[in-house]
Amino acid sequence: MTNDTRVHRGEVVDRSTILGRKLLFVVPGMAWIVAFLALPCLALVAVAFASRGNLGDVEWTFTLENFWRLAGKDLFGWSPDNLMILGRSFWVAMVSTLLCVILSFPLAFFLASRGPKARAVWMTLLLIPFWTNLVIRTYAWLLVLAPELPIAKLLAWLGIIQPGFPAYPSEFAVWIGMVSAFLPFVALPLYTAVDKLDWSLVEASQDLYATPWRTFWTAIWPQTLPGISVGATLTLVPAMGMFVVPDMLGGARYMLVGNLIQQQFGTARDWPFGAMVSIALMALTLATLLMAGRKGKEARA
Amino acid sequence: MDLELTQLTKNYGAVAALQDVSLSIGAGEFFTLLGPSGCGKTTLLRLLAGLELPDAGTITMLGQDITRLPANQRSFNTVFQSYALFPHMNVLENVAYGLFSRNYSKTDGYERAREALTLVRLEGFEKRMPHQMSGGQRQRVAMARALVNEPQVLLLDEPMSALDAKLRMEVQVELRQLQQRLRTTFIMVTHDQQEALTVSDRVAVMNKGKVAQCGPVREVFDRPATRFVADFLGTENFIEAERCGERQVRTILGTWDLTQDVPWEKGSLTIRPEKIRLTESVEPGGWDAQVSTAVYKGGYQVLLLDNGLRIETDARNSWKAGDVVHAVCSSDALVVLHDE
DSSP states (O other): OOTTEEEETTEEEEHHHHHHHHHHHHHHHHHHHIIIIIHHHHHHHHHHTSEEOTTSOEEOOOOSHHHHHHHTEETTEEOOHHHHHHHHHHHHHHHHHHHHHHHHHHHHHHHHTSOHHHHHHHHHHHHGGGGSOHHHHHHHHHHHTSTTSHHHHHHHHTTSSOTTSOSOSSHHHHHHHHHHHHHHHHHHHHHHHHHTOOHHHHHHHHHTTOOHHHHIIIIIHHHHHHHHHHHHHHHHHHHHHOOHHIIIIIOTTSOOHHHHHHHHHTTTOOHHHHHHHHHHHHHHHHHHHHHHHHHHHHHHO | OOEEEEEEEEEETTEEEEEEEEEEEOTTOEEEEEOOTTSSHHHHHHHHHTSSOOSEEEEEETTEEOTTOOGGGSSEEEEOTTOOOOTTSOHHHHHHHHHHHTTOOHHHHHHHHHHHHHHTTOTTOTTOOGGGSOHHHHHHHHHHHHHTTOOSEEEEESTTTTSOHHHHHHHHHHHHHHHHHHOOEEEEEESOHHHHHHHOSEEEEEETTEEEEEEEHHHHHHSOSSHHHHHHTTOOOEEEEEEEETTEEEETTEEEEOSSOOOOSEEEEEOOGGGEEEESSOOTTOEEEEEEEEEEOSSEEEEEETTSOEEEEESSSOOOTTOEEEEEEOTTTOEEOOOO
16 A cells, blocks of 8 residues: 555545545535635625725726715715614614524523423414514514504503604614514524523522522523523524615615615615625624623633 | 432323332432333432422421422432533533532632532542543533532432443442442442442332332341332242231241241242252251253352242352252242232
8 A cells, every 4th residue: 555545435536536526525615615605705895995986887997085974084074874774773783682592591491491392383374474474474563553443542541652653663673673583593592502401500509598599590501501502693694784674664864774875885885885885794693692702702711 | 308209100192101109218328219111210300400390298307398499499400311511511510510500600610610529529620521531420410410419319310320330339439438428328229139239228119100018128138028029129039828827828838937928828938049049958947949040150169940930059069950959048038929
């Protein structure tokens, strides 16, 4: 046997054969990612540093103008509008995710404690909205929040909105829409975690004089953390770029970064600035996930 | 008596896990609940721990009713079957858990947790995570975590079941020594009669949600009350008998005098395999049998006889299948069973 040949899973092959086979399996997937993810991303970066032509076309002259514009520079000086939109998007995504996590806990425990038949029914009820288009679901909220229906009446009675007006557009309506859109993304992974919860840890905690609160944090929370982090990621990432819900329920004054991007690529026909905002959104999302990942690692260590 | 269980009943749907169980357990006693799986012993332990509520009956500790006192307010601590150590906490944090639940200061709590680790000979393991320890070490962490709270009663749910056979014997002896030293009431659940014998002062043999027999280990072992208890404790010899006098019975092996009154007309006797004595020649009350299988066990040998009885005898004579033996069941070794 020469240096170049070896036994690989009972078969004598040389190194180049193995390499060839590895490539055979890797290339199709890699090619897909390069063609449809890496190249478009590079294109996005390129466009972000180009400028807008008078007719809304892309002129390939390098400029940092889009970056300064995002940071707040405008015709009359500085305005924090664009940064506020980014900040608000971050805030809405975080609050939506948090609300989803909080609401998912009772839901997951409820599901996990049902018998097999009832569980299937409840699970279906949770998933049905999933099969409906997001735009249609959001339209449904417009109807539910209409002036003559209980939610709007209750809010009017509490003095939060004026009587005779619907409960939208408002921040409240955006959260309702966001939470209802993303709740299953958190609830399902959490349910999986709760379903295989090791209850003996809960009992041990109770046996060791812990209050229910302490038992939750030391015996339940660490066990559900993997489910929570999957659900939170699945929610946070799309929630950052969401534009259907804020557009329909938040109104023009409650613009999120998703709407801004849509506007630039659509009506404004300013692709370079749209690309810059997209990159900012991506960077913000990645930074958040990295931070969360590092926190998670610390918590586990 | 210290701990009093009165007519405890617990049902899971249609299944009666416990029926009218009453027991008294003294302070400083090592008490074992022994029985096959599904006999209700674990349910009883969970009622004591406060992890389940009985459907009926009461538990009193030093005269105080604690039946409905939640687990986190009882000064009973449990060593769980799987140990249930918190996987994300190190050994020291695990042991100090119960102390911090009750607001001990950091220094005080860790100090006492260290002492508890010394008690179970785990000094130097403070910073280890549970998954970095062997089964035997984890079991000792679980012991320390429970004992550090100085419980009135320590509950042990099959504490040896995750250990291998060789280690088990060692741990049993250690457990016994620890209990003798601390003089805390220990209540253990097990299905292993050998384990129960090794560690306990008193034992309650349970069957189908009821206490079949309760008493000092030796008494239960030597004088099983029913066929179930005798069988569970490894007595495999049952002899059908007929009463023919106040303390005399007739069996297929002869007419024997007993040391106990015979409460029935027809019933059965039992004798432990090692209590049947082999003799050189036929003795009064003795009988003959042919060996159908002889098993050499090293220190002793087991003879299975053609009349269905089993003898354990020393290994001096090497018996083999087909040999005829003379045997005697001495009257004080014969036990009258009280089955309905």
